[in-house]
Amino acid sequence: MKEGIIVKGYGGFFFVLSEGRIWRCRGSGRLRYEEQRLLAGDRVQFEPSGAEEGVIKKVLPRRNMLVRPPVANVDQAIIVFSLAQPEPDLILLDRLLVLCGYEGVEAVICFNKIDLVSPETASEFAGLYQKVGYPTILTSATRGEGIENLKGLLKDKISVFAGPSGVGKSSLLNSLEPGLSLKTGEVSRKLRRGRHTTRHVELLSVGGGLVADTPGFSNLELPPMKxxxxxxxxxxxxxxxxxxxxxxxxxxxxxxxxxxxxxxxxxxxxxxxxxxxxxxxxxxxxxxxxx
Ligand SMILES: Nc1nc2c(ncn2[C@@H]2O[C@H](COP(=O)(O)OP(=O)(O)OP(=O)(O)O)[C@@H](O)[C@H]2O)c(=O)[nH]1
Ligand SMILES: [Mg+2]
Ligand SMILES: [Zn+2]
Structure with missing residues (x-):
């Protein structure tokens, strides 16, 4: 029996990362009734049935799960906002922070596109949230600034990149791991409009950890709370x-x-x-x- 993490579910298979390799697995008969509910991020035990294939026998207990994107065992959300183009929408940021708190997911704030504003403006925004106690970093995906700091946060963790459209989430991931070639800019937005499902989340290997890139959003309803x-x-x-x-x-x-x-x-x-x-x-x- 081997242990691994589901990085993607697709076409009835689960792709499991274990020992640095991807195994294409099916759920065992016993698991089938809950197969629908297996998510990227789930830790599983599987029996190899070939060089790169296996059968999932058991899902280990989940620490937490997000609904959007559907990912289990999330260690942290990297909340990305740009300081310009688009301007940071701080109520949306605070909404996301509330959601993370509610879901029990650590939040890291990343203010991107610092190349478009003065250093004073950048540190003013960072200061606001550092004062509150959130780890906050400043980056420029185009200039490669702050990228090492970001990378350092990802090692051995499952992270979700979240934030509005056009802030540079995919660009940051590309600059962390150039081989990824994620779609960015207008292309990304056009694709998104044409696509109806967001079910196919994939955890990507970035900076020694696993990361989910997500399409941007512009509003977010609060979870039910008193x-x-x-x-x-x-x-x-x-x-x-x-x-x-x-x-x-x-x-x-x-x-x-x-x-x-x-x-x-x-x-x-x-x-x-x-x-x-x-x-x-x-x-x-x-x-x-x-x-
Ligand atoms: N000036 C500047 N532009 C950036 C930076 N990062 C990204 N961009 C540009 O911003 C645009 C949007 O970047 P994306 O990486 O596609 O943004 P995203 O957050 O992934 O957007 P969605 O996938 O739509 O949610 C692209 O044209 C990028 O080239 C940055 O640090 N500075
Ligand atoms: Mg993107
Ligand atoms: Zn009071």
């Missing part, structure tokens, strides 16, 4: 909230609210609080719709 839960996914608000008078403080107008206090004295970043409020009102709206 209003009191949202603050847990804003690390700086979660920390401040331990000092609020009420344990279920929503940091709106409650007395003795440490979040409002930090906002007033400037230690809480105003844009983050604004985005918290916007997401909170979305959750409230949904709650109202349920009633």
């Amino acid at each position: 209003t009191t839960e949202l603050g847990l996914y804003f690390p700086e608000i979660r920390e401040l909230a331990t000092g609020c008078r009420f344990p279920d403080c929503l940091h709106l107008r409650e007395p003795d609210c440490m979040v409002k206090k930090a906002l007033a004295d400037g230690s809480l970043i105003a844009s983050r609080y604004q985005n918290y409020l916007r997401l909170l009102s979305e959750i409230m709206q949904k709650e109202r719709n349920y009633k």
